[in-house]
Amino acid sequence: MCLAVPAKVVSIDGEKAVVELGGLTRQARTMLVPNVKVGDYVLLHAGFAIQTLDEAAAQETLELLARMAEAGAGEA
Amino acid sequence: MRFIDEFRQPALAGALAERIKRWSGPPVSLMEVCGTHTVAIFRHGLRGLLPPQVRLLSGPGCPVCVTPNGEIDKAIALASNPGVILATFGDMMKVPGSYSSLAEAKARGSIIRVVYSAMEAVEIAQENPGKAVVFFGVGFETTAPTTAASILEAKRLGLKNFFFLSAHKLVPPALRALLEAGEVRIDGLICPGHVSTIIGSRPYEFIPRDYAIPCVISGFEPVDILQAIAMLLDMRVEGKAEVAIQYRRAVRPQGNPQALDTMAGAFQVGDAEWRGLGPIPQSGLQLRDGMEAFAAERHLEMKMRPPREAAACRCGEVLRGLINPPECSIFGTGCTPEHPVGPCMVSTEGTCAAWFLYRPGG
Amino acid sequence: MARARVLLGHGSGGKLTHQLIESLFLSQLANPILKALDDSAVFSVDSRGRGTGRLAFTTDSYVVKPLFFPGGDIGRLAVCGTVNDLSMVGATPLYLSAAFILEEGLPLADLRRITASLKGAAREAGVKIVAGDTKVVERGSADGLFINTAGLGLVPEGVDISGSNARPGDAVILSGPIGNHGISVLLEREHMGFVSTVKSDVAPLNLLVAVMLQASPNIHALRDPTRGGLATSLVEMARQSGVAIRIHEGKVPIDEEVAAACEILGYDPLYVANEGKLIALVAPQDAPEVLRAMKESPNGRQATIIGEVLAEPRGKVLMATRVGGTRIVDMLSGEQFPRIC
Numbered sequence: 001m002c003l004a005v006p007a008k009v010v011s012i013d014g015e016k017a018v019v020e021l022g023g024l025t026r027q028a029r030t031m032l033v034p035n036v037k038v039g040d041y042v043l044l045h046a047g048f049a050i051q052t053l054d055e056a057a058a059q060e061t062l063e064l065l066a067r068m069a070e071a072g073a074g075e076a
Numbered sequence: 077m078r079f080i081d082e083f084r085q086p087a088l089a090g091a092l093a094e095r096i097k098r099w100s101g102p103p104v105s106l107m108e109v110c111g112t113h114t115v116a117i118f119r120h121g122l123r124g125l126l127p128p129q130v131r132l133l134s135g136p137g138c139p140v141c142v143t144p145n146g147e148i149d150k151a152i153a154l155a156s157n158p159g160v161i162l163a164t165f166g167d168m169m170k171v172p173g174s175y176s177s178l179a180e181a182k183a184r185g186s187i188i189r190v191v192y193s194a195m196e197a198v199e200i201a202q203e204n205p206g207k208a209v210v211f212f213g214v215g216f217e218t219t220a221p222t223t224a225a226s227i228l229e230a231k232r233l234g235l236k237n238f239f240f241l242s243a244h245k246l247v248p249p250a251l252r253a254l255l256e257a258g259e260v261r262i263d264g265l266i267c268p269g270h271v272s273t274i275i276g277s278r279p280y281e282f283i284p285r286d287y288a289i290p291c292v293i294s295g296f297e298p299v300d301i302l303q304a305i306a307m308l309l310d311m312r313v314e315g316k317a318e319v320a321i322q323y324r325r326a327v328r329p330q331g332n333p334q335a336l337d338t339m340a341g342a343f344q345v346g347d348a349e350w351r352g353l354g355p356i357p358q359s360g361l362q363l364r365d366g367m368e369a370f371a372a373e374r375h376l377e378m379k380m381r382p383p384r385e386a387a388a389c390r391c392g393e394v395l396r397g398l399i400n401p402p403e404c405s406i407f408g409t410g411c412t413p414e415h416p417v418g419p420c421m422v423s424t425e426g427t428c429a430a431w432f433l434y435r436p437g438g
Numbered sequence: 439m440a441r442a443r444v445l446l447g448h449g450s451g452g453k454l455t456h457q458l459i460e461s462l463f464l465s466q467l468a469n470p471i472l473k474a475l476d477d478s479a480v481f482s483v484d485s486r487g488r489g490t491g492r493l494a495f496t497t498d499s500y501v502v503k504p505l506f507f508p509g510g511d512i513g514r515l516a517v518c519g520t521v522n523d524l525s526m527v528g529a530t531p532l533y534l535s536a537a538f539i540l541e542e543g544l545p546l547a548d549l550r551r552i553t554a555s556l557k558g559a560a561r562e563a564g565v566k567i568v569a570g571d572t573k574v575v576e577r578g579s580a581d582g583l584f585i586n587t588a589g590l591g592l593v594p595e596g597v598d599i600s601g602s603n604a605r606p607g608d609a610v611i612l613s614g615p616i617g618n619h620g621i622s623v624l625l626e627r628e629h630m631g632f633v634s635t636v637k638s639d640v641a642p643l644n645l646l647v648a649v650m651l652q653a654s655p656n657i658h659a660l661r662d663p664t665r666g667g668l669a670t671s672l673v674e675m676a677r678q679s680g681v682a683i684r685i686h687e688g689k690v691p692i693d694e695e696v697a698a699a700c701e702i703l704g705y706d707p708l709y710v711a712n713e714g715k716l717i718a719l720v721a722p723q724d725a726p727e728v729l730r731a732m733k734e735s736p737n738g739r740q741a742t743i744i745g746e747v748l749a750e751p752r753g754k755v756l757m758a759t760r761v762g763g764t765r766i767v768d769m770l771s772g773e774q775f776p777r778i779c
Contacts (some may be wrong), residue, residue: 002112002218002270006079014152022077025633029195031225032335039613040164041079043273043326044702046165047631048222049738051273051332058325061084065299069091077698089761119706120761192630194701298761433768
C-alpha cells in the first residue's frame, strides 16, 4: 500500500482539478488538499489528490545525495 | 516524469548502495511494512545491492492480504442480491474468500464493477437510481480519506441508494501487535510513505519509545528506499532510536490534517480482524455513529455461510515475517497466481506473489 | 440494405446470409478467388522458381473488447495478428480466411466499419482474404462479434526462424516502444477517466521482416510480444532454446504517456500487450546491419538493441535494472488488474 503518483495540477474548478503526469491527464478531487494551486504537484491516489509535494524538500534531498555521491567517488 | 525519474538516478542509487555495503555491524533485519515497498524492492532488484548482513523482511502492509475471508464473503453476499451493484478496487477481484471470489461471482452473474476511485461508485449510484450501489472499502489510511470523502459527497447529494462496506484497517495498531508478539527480531522499520502522508510521523513514536527500534518513513523509488536503509543503519551505529522522515517531499510530521478530519467525518475506530494477526483492538474503521444510513450490512441482505480459512494456507506466518513464501508447502504448487489459495498470492503486492513473479536474481 | 442490425436470420445460410455476404463483405473484400465462393479456396502456390516452398499456416481468434479503440479496431487486429504470426516464422503472408461470429443486434454500421478496417489492413500487408464464414448467435452470446482468421504463407528456402534457435551471444533487438496497445485498450474499455493520446500500435510487420531477412541470413528467432507482453515472449524463447536472455531496463523504449499510465495503474510495462512490435534474436555480427535496415522501415524506426542471449541460467530472463540491481523476469500469470495498492 499504496499506489500514489506525483502529478502536476493544470487547472482547478471548485473541488475538482485536472492533473497531469507524463502527458496523461485525469480529474482529481481536491477536497483533501483545499489550498492547492495550479502549478503545484500533488500525490494522486484513487482519483484524489492526497497531499501536495514539497518541491524544496525534494531538491534538498537530491542535493544532499548528489554531494554524498561525489564525496563517495572521491573516497574510492 | 517529475519527482519519479530524479529518484531513480543510477549514480545516487549506486552511491547509497556503496554506503550501505560498508555496514560493518552485526547482521540486521529491517522490516518494510508496505506491500508497495515489497514490490519496489523486487522490481528494481534492490536486495542484490545489499550486503548479506542487511536482511529485508516483509511485514503485514498489504491491505488486500490482511483482509480476512469473512470480509470478502460479505462483499460477495451483498453482490449476489439482484438490484445491487458492487463497486470495488481492482485489487480485490481475484482474492479468494471462504468459498469464492468477486471475479467468480461476477462470472456467475453478480453485477460487480471495478473502479479506480470511490467517487466513481458515487457516480454509479447517481446514474442508477433503481439500484443499490455498495462500495467495498479496502485500504489503509492512504485510501480511507478518499472513501470518507466519497461517502460525505453521497450524503451531500442526498443519495439514498449508496452504501458502504468497510474493510479499512489502520497501520500503527498492527505494528504494535506485531512488536508485542515479539516473534521476529526487527532491528529497524521502513515505514509506509503514503500512509504517512496522511497520518504523519507521530503515530510511530511509540516504536522507538517502547521497543527501542528506529523507524524511517520512506518513499517508493529506489533512491528513497536505499536512503531509508542507510538512515536506519546510521541510527543503529549512533545507538539512536527515533522516527525519521526520508520521504520529506510528501510527509510532514503532522500529516494531512484535512484528510484526517475528513476521515473522522465518516468513520470511527473500532476493533478489526486481521488475517494472520488475528483480532487487533482499535485497528479498523467503521462508519461512525450518525452515518448508519450508508451501512450496507444494515440495509441489504447478506446470505452467507460461516467463514473458513484454507487449511494449508500460511499467509498469516508470511505476513508476520516468520517464514518466507517458499517455506509454505503449497507455494508454487497448490497456490499460484492462477489458482491462489490465500491473498498473499493474489495481491500484486502480496509477498507470495512478489516472490513468485520477481524471485531475487543476480 | 435498409436494415441497421444483424438478425439471427443472417446466420441461417439462406437469402439473408447471401445478401449480407454480397452487399457487405464481397463489396469490400472482392477478389477472384473469394468470388468463386466454394467451400475452400483453391490456388497454386508460386514459389517463384526457387524450388518447392514450405507453407506456413496459422489461425487466431479475436475477441477484443472494446471493438473500437484508439489506433485500430478488431478488424485491423484480426488481419495484423495473423499476418504477424506468419511473419514470425519468416513466412511471406499470402492468403487469409476470415470467419465472423456476429451477435444478434450488432449495428451493421459497425460491421461495415470493421470490414473496411480488415480490408485496409489486408491491403497494407499485401495479403488477400480468400475465404470466409458468417454465423450469427443470439443476443448475449458474443461481445458484439468475434473474428477468427487463418493465414497461409510461404517460407522462403533456407529460412529457419524459430524460438528454439537462439544462441548465446545473439543480440536481442526490439522494434519499438512497448505497452501502447494494452494501455490504449485498457483506458478505452475501463472508462477510468484518463485523457490520453496513447494509441494501439497494431500494424502488419511482414514488410519489416522482409527487409530484415534481406539484411541478414542469421536471424535466429522472431516473436511478436502480444498477450503477456515483452517479458512473456522472452521467457518463452529462453525456455524453447535452453538459453538465458538478459535485457537492460534503460534500453527498453517506452513512450512517456504509456509509462505514466503504468505508474498510475500499477502495471508493469513488461507485461503489457503489443500488436505492432517484434523481438529479434540475431547473430551479433549481423545486428548492426539488421538494425540499420529496420530503422529505414515504417514499423521499425525506433528499433534498438535491448540485451543479449547468454548460456546461463538456462530458461531464465534477467533484467539489469536502471539502478544497478538485477531481477528475474518471469511469465505473466493471469491478468493484471488496475490497482490502488
